[in-house]
Amino acid sequence: MAVRGPLSGITVVDLSRILAGPYCTLLMAEMGARIIKVEQPGTGDDARAYGPFVKGKSAYFASINRGKESIALDLKMPEDRHTFEKLLEKADVIVENFRPGTMEKLGYGWETLHKTYPNLIYASASGFGHTGPHSKDPAYDMVVQGMGGIMSVTGFPGGQPTRIGMSIGDIGAGLYTAVAVNAALLHRCRTGETTKIDIGMFDCQLALLEGIVARYTVEGEVPGPIGSRHATITPFQAFKTGDGNIIIAAGNDSLFVKLADALGHPEMAQNPDYKTNDLRKLHQARLQDEIEAILAAKTTAQWIEIIGLAGVPCGPINNIAQALQHPQVEARNMLVSVPDGSGGTLKLSGNPLKMSAFADPTTRDAAPDLDANHAAILKELGLD
Amino acid sequence: MAVRGPLSGITVVDLSRILAGPYCTLLMAEMGARIIKVEQPGTGDDARAYGPFVKGKSAYFASINRGKESIALDLKMPEDRHTFEKLLEKADVIVENFRPGTMEKLGYGWETLHKTYPNLIYASASGFGHTGPHSKDPAYDMVVQGMGGIMSVTGFPGGQPTRIGMSIGDIGAGLYTAVAVNAALLHRCRTGETTKIDIGMFDCQLALLEGIVARYTVEGEVPGPIGSRHATITPFQAFKTGDGNIIIAAGNDSLFVKLADALGHPEMAQNPDYKTNDLRKLHQARLQDEIEAILAAKTTAQWIEIIGLAGVPCGPINNIAQALQHPQVEARNMLVSVPDGSGGTLKLSGNPLKMSAFADPTTRDAAPDLDANHAAILKELGLD
Numbered sequence: 219m220a221v222r223g224p225l226s227g228i229t230v231v232d233l234s235r236i237l238a239g240p241y242c243t244l245l246m247a248e249m250g251a252r253i254i255k256v257e258q259p260g261t262g263d264d265a266r267a268y269g270p271f272v273k274g275k276s277a278y279f280a281s282i283n284r285g286k287e288s289i290a291l292d293l294k295m296p297e298d299r300h301t302f303e304k305l306l307e308k309a310d311v312i313v314e315n316f317r318p319g320t321m322e323k324l325g326y327g328w329e330t331l332h333k334t335y336p337n338l339i340y341a342s343a344s345g346f347g348h349t350g351p352h353s354k355d356p357a358y359d360m361v362v363q364g365m366g367g368i369m370s371v372t373g374f375p376g377g378q379p380t381r382i383g384m385s386i387g388d389i390g391a392g393l394y395t396a397v398a399v400n401a402a403l404l405h406r407c408r409t410g411e412t413t414k415i416d417i418g419m420f421d422c423q424l425a426l427l428e429g430i431v432a433r434y435t436v437e438g439e440v441p442g443p444i445g446s447r448h449a450t451i452t453p454f455q456a457f458k459t460g461d462g463n464i465i466i467a468a469g470n471d472s473l474f475v476k477l478a479d480a481l482g483h484p485e486m487a488q489n490p491d492y493k494t495n496d497l498r499k500l501h502q503a504r505l506q507d508e509i510e511a512i513l514a515a516k517t518t519a520q521w522i523e524i525i526g527l528a529g530v531p532c533g534p535i536n537n538i539a540q541a542l543q544h545p546q547v548e549a550r551n552m553l554v555s556v557p558d559g560s561g562g563t564l565k566l567s568g569n570p571l572k573m574s575a576f577a578d579p580t581t582r583d584a585a586p587d588l589d590a591n592h593a594a595i596l597k598e599l600g601l602d
Numbered sequence: 603m604a605v606r607g608p609l610s611g612i613t614v615v616d617l618s619r620i621l622a623g624p625y626c627t628l629l630m631a632e633m634g635a636r637i638i639k640v641e642q643p644g645t646g647d648d649a650r651a652y653g654p655f656v657k658g659k660s661a662y663f664a665s666i667n668r669g670k671e672s673i674a675l676d677l678k679m680p681e682d683r684h685t686f687e688k689l690l691e692k693a694d695v696i697v698e699n700f701r702p703g704t705m706e707k708l709g710y711g712w713e714t715l716h717k718t719y720p721n722l723i724y725a726s727a728s729g730f731g732h733t734g735p736h737s738k739d740p741a742y743d744m745v746v747q748g749m750g751g752i753m754s755v756t757g758f759p760g761g762q763p764t765r766i767g768m769s770i771g772d773i774g775a776g777l778y779t780a781v782a783v784n785a786a787l788l789h790r791c792r793t794g795e796t797t798k799i800d801i802g803m804f805d806c807q808l809a810l811l812e813g814i815v816a817r818y819t820v821e822g823e824v825p826g827p828i829g830s831r832h833a834t835i836t837p838f839q840a841f842k843t844g845d846g847n848i849i850i851a852a853g854n855d856s857l858f859v860k861l862a863d864a865l866g867h868p869e870m871a872q873n874p875d876y877k878t879n880d881l882r883k884l885h886q887a888r889l890q891d892e893i894e895a896i897l898a899a900k901t902t903a904q905w906i907e908i909i910g911l912a913g914v915p916c917g918p919i920n921n922i923a924q925a926l927q928h929p930q931v932e933a934r935n936m937l938v939s940v941p942d943g944s945g946g947t948l949k950l951s952g953n954p955l956k957m958s959a960f961a962d963p964t965t966r967d968a969a970p971d972l973d974a975n976h977a978a979i980l981k982e983l984g985l986d
Contacts, residue, residue, distance in 0.1 A: 224789035224797075236853065241812075249785050264854045268834050269880055270820045278834055281816040328958070345915075347956065350933030356915040358851035360838050365849075365917045367925035369830075369840075371767030373757065379840040379847050379919050381830045382766055383755030384811050393777040398955045400784030401633050405608035405959070407791040413608075413959035421954035424925065424936045427768050428625075428951040432665035434922045435937070435949040436654045441922055446753075446765045450652050450662055454744050456753075456763040463763050465749075467742035469620065470648045496653055531729075531740040533749045535763050538818045538825055541751035541808065549734030552808045553819070565819040567812040570805035571782045572731065574712065575789070575797035 221285065221569075223250025223576045228403065231256060231302075231309040232286070235263045237359065237385055238343040238419060239315035240282045241392030242399065246311075248569040250576070253286040254305060254595065255586065262290065262588040273560035280585040281566050284556045288586035289595050293324050304599040306335050310406075311399055315343040318353045328414040339402045340414045343395045347418030357419055359387035366423025371430055373443040380443070390426050391419040452498040453477070456535060458510050461517040466509075467531040471495065480528035481512045557584040605669065605953075607634030607960045612787065615640060615686075615693040616670070619647045621743065621769055622727040622803060623699035624666045625776030626783065630695075632953040634960070637670040638689060638979065639970065646674065646972040657944035664969040665950050668940045672970035673979050677708050688983040690719050694790075695783055699727040702737045712798040723786045724798045727779045731802030741803055743771035750807025755814055757827040764827070774810050775803040836882040837861070840919060842894050845901040850893075851915040855879065864912035865896045941968040 228251040232243045240263070243253045257263055268278040289305075291298040306312065312331070314321060321327050321342075328340045342348060345357025363369050363381060373380030398415045406412050424431060430441050433449065441449060446456035446465075453474070456463045468474045471494060478487035486492060486508065491501045498505055513521055518534055525532040536544070547553055552568040572578060596602045612635040616627045624647070627637045641647055652662040673689075675682040690696065696715070698705060705711050705726075712724045726732060729741025747753050747765060757764030782799045790796050808815060814825050817833065825833060830840035830849075837858070840847045852858045855878060862871035870876060870892065875885045882889055897905055902918055909916040920928070931937055936952040956962060980986045 224785040227792075245781060267854070267879060269883070270817055270834075272820055277816045277820040278813055281812050346930050347934050349956075350930045352928070352930050352933075355910070356913060357917075358838070358853050358915045360832060360851040361849050361915045361917040363849070364840065364919040365925060365928065367920050367922045368767055369919050370921040370925075373764055373767075374762065378758065379830045380757055380764060381828075381832070381839070382770075383752055383757075383825075383827060384814060385832075386766075386770070386810075389810055389812075390777075393774075393781065394954050397629060397633075397777065397780045397784060398957065400781060400788055401608040401955070402957065402959075404784055404788045404791055407788055408611075411959055413957045416956040416958070417954060418930070418934060418956075420928070420930055421934050421936050421952075421956070424931065424951050425954040426770075426773055427922070428665050428773075429662055430768060430922060431926070431937070431951045432661045432948065433654055434926070436656055436661040441767075443767060444765075446763045448744060448765070448769075450654075454742070455765070456748065465745050465747070467744040469742050470651070495651055499653070526739070529740060531742045531745045533741075533745040535748040535753050536751050537754040538751045538811070538814060541749060541754075542815070542818070544736070544749065544804070546730050546734045546736050546802070546804055547808065549736075550731050550802060550805050552805050553815070564816065567808050567815045568805075570778050570801060570809040571785070572733075572800040572802075572805070573782065573786065573797045574800070575786075575795055 221248060221250050221579065223248065224573065226250035228252070228310045229308055230254065230311045230313055231305050233312065233314040233316070235315065236265045237282065237388035238391040238395070239313050241389050242343065242395040243286065243313055244282045245396045246399065247285045248571060255283065255286050255288045256302065257288055257290050257588055259290040259292050266588065272558045272562065272564065275559050277564055280556060280558065280564055283585040284566065285583040286586055287591040287595065288588055289592050290589035301596065301599065301601055304601060306331070306338060309338055310403065311339045311341060313341045317356060318344050318348045332412065337412060339399065339406060339412050341395055341399050342415065343391045343417040343419065345418065346420050348416045359385040362387035362419045362423055366420055367427055368423055371441050371443055374445050375442055377443065387419050387423065391417055391422045394422050394425065450499065451495060452502050453505060453509060457506065457513050459513045459518045459521055460515060463535050464513065464518045464521050465533050465535060466525060473530050474498065476528045477525065477530045480525045480530060481509065483512060551578050551580055554580055554582050556582045559584045559587065605632060605634050605963065607632065608957065610634035612636070612694045613692055614638065614695045614697060615689050617696065617698040617700070619699065620649045621666065621772035622775040622779070623697050625773050626727065626779040627670065627697055628666045629780045630783065631669045632955060639667065639670050639672045640686065641672055641674050641972055643674040643676050650972065656942045656946065656948065659943050661948055664940060664942065664948055667969040668950065669967040670970055671975035671979070672973055673976050674973035685980065685983065685985055688985060690715070690722060693722060694787065695723045695725060697725045701740060702728050702732045716796065721796060723783065723790060723796050725779055725783050726799065727775045727801040727803065729802065730804050732800045743769040746771035746803040746807055750804055751811055752807055755825050755827055758829050759826055761827065771803050771807065775801055775806045778806050778809065834883065835879060836886050837889060837893060841890065841897050843897045843902045843905055844899060847919050848897065848902045848905050849917050849919060850909060857914050858882065860912045861909065861914045864909045864914060865893065867896060935962050935964055938964055938966050940966045943968045943971065
């Protein structure tokens with residue numbers, strides 16, 4: 219039972235593996251598209267081998283491939299190539315995240331495909347994109363996190379290299395690819411013209427770091443890691459309390475006045491050193507000490523109530539269990555039920571793309587076993 | 603000179619401020635849409651007050667508002683409301699990131715707008731979305747980073763809270779909003795139906811953490827921070843070398859064999875403890891020690907050459923300056939020139955949405971001064 223959504227009726231032939239491409243097509247599936255995963259016979263998508271496993275099946279794989287179909291095809295074998303080409307005739311979009319040049323070697327580069335399938339949109343997500351001198355360098359999330367600069371601004375001064383705790387290299391690229399594919403589908407709907415999309419994970423890192431790039435090119439100083447603070451806005455960070463930490467985000471002058479009131483020190487907002495965000499940034503260390511001296515008197519929970527009532531954005535630092543217990547998770551259907559393929563049920567992240575025109579069911583279809591839809595697809599293509 | 607792209611001809615009325623909404627409309631501008639920023643008279647978008655400044659103008663603001671237009675309107679004044687409503691008649695999309703309920707108070711909630719402007723797509727990006735018991739809680743990037751769980755998996759065990767070095771709460775929500783707006787435009791093109799889009803920053807955090815959510819719901823153990831490592835894939839992390847650090851990402855068994863060869867220790871890949879990714883994860887600490895003992899003999903640059911030649915994804919940990927010097931940045935046009943509004947030029951992050959059907963110019967229009975386009979827009983609407 220596919221999800222109904224703005225991409226209902228759109229068919230995607232998906233050659234992508236592991237994460238960046240599959241995350242793009244997961245979002246497309248959540249918006250109603252039909253995703254036909256074309257996998258290497260034998261092992262299939264590498265992600266099938268990544269834990270954790272439930273009864274031998276990867277929950278990592280299920281998380282990003284739920285609701286898709288799978289057909290194993292060897293794109294070097296004539297019969298499978300014929301099947302693949304029949305699939306392309308039906309498809310609106312092809313998504314791949316091979317190393318640049320791979321599709322050309324297979325005879326399925328954009329130039330070739332565009333001539334034969336003029337209605338087909340081609341989306342590629344690669345490490346460094348399809349142009350430029352380093353186009354063919356291999357990349358994975360971790361490599362791009364290191365090379366793109368995000369690790370250099372995350373963590374503590376003088377500390378060890380710190381990875382972003384999720385795969386921002388891949389997921390970021392997957393998101394930009396989804397933005398572009400939807401735009402290309404719109405363009406085709408409006409004009410009939412199709413396009414190749416060429417997303418580079420490295421490019422996406424520079425795009426995600428837009429404010430930091432601007433700061434460096436304007437100020438000329440290389441930004442470093444600054445722990446839990448925001449680089450530009452003050453106070454906007456984690457503070458120690460009597461029993462832990464609290465996040466306080468006073469994003470403008472009037473919120474800072476409210477914060478000073480809530481802390482019981484309205485005079486703080488009258489201090490000429492703290493009058494504007496730029497002055498507060500200049501005197502950040504002193505301001506932090508003053509605020510933490512006050513916060514030490516109560517617990518995180520007490521301060522969240524007091525500061526929250528004053529209308530200043532604040533909150534705890536939740537672990538994953540605490541985050542998932544937040545009442546909004548259930549209210550917003552952000553944990554959906556997905557069959558694990560062995561009689562049980564997985565609880566996986568829901569769809570954040572909420573639209574009034576479409577229902578947001580609490581269940582999703584299972585991730586496909588490798589080649590699970592082979593016979594049905596052949597039949598549909600008249601090849602059985 | 604607006605960029606030509608898949609959204610050319612689309613007009614967006616943009617009430618959003620600071621980052622999540624404006625980042626969505628920046629992407630739309632990069633895809634060719636016309637963005638009319640409707641700002642509060644007097645101060646305008648709060649981001650105008652965030653440094654760094656160039657000749658009194660915020661480069662932070664310019665980075666996300668380049669190429670947009672600005673009109674200052676007081677939505678509580680009848681004359682300005684009239685202008686705003688004339689604008690809505692022309693618009694395809696309205697984007698806002700107010701606290702839920704604000705638009706209703708102004709008389710511009712979705713239900714009302716949808717009746718009067720049935721062709722208009724309505725996109726909201728708020729902290730916790732427009733439904734649920736905590737819908738109206740205030741949020742900023744930093745609050746959502748704390749509450750959504752991403753900080754709990756970033757940094758080192760027992761270490762201080764670590765912020766992601768960019769505004770993943772806002773930028774993440776901006777990306778999902780852009781995915782949804784493009785999908786809604788496609789849906790309108792295909793069916794004529796419009797929709798309200800309701801993006802919650804908190805929801806987006808859970809979506810970004812999909813693999814970690816799956817790991818927790820399957821294993822029941824609360825994931826913690828693990829420094830520079832990947833939670834599931836091993837070896838996939840930063841290692842110490844003779845003179846610094848290197849990222850090595852051996853994402854599957856055959857890459858691990860190549861890595862062992864490149865390190866001059868092919869027997870490592872024959873070790874029964876290291877045969878599969880799951881086994882390598884189990885013996886991660888020992889494997890890291892063995893690899894670092896070997897890496898100590900040469901520099902990062904030497905190892906990148908050796909390991910890279912072997913076809914194993916690897917790379918340095920670049921700071922922002924080093925990242926921007928990478929040859930792909932120029933080759934991929936990932937730093938564009940934008941007038942700073944005072945006779946100079948800013949260098950800002952380029953557009954990662956590369957499409958063969960559209961040029962990717964090396965320059966962009968300046969960010970607008972507050973209310974800069976008032977007279978021209980009134981004239982266009984016949985209100986002058």
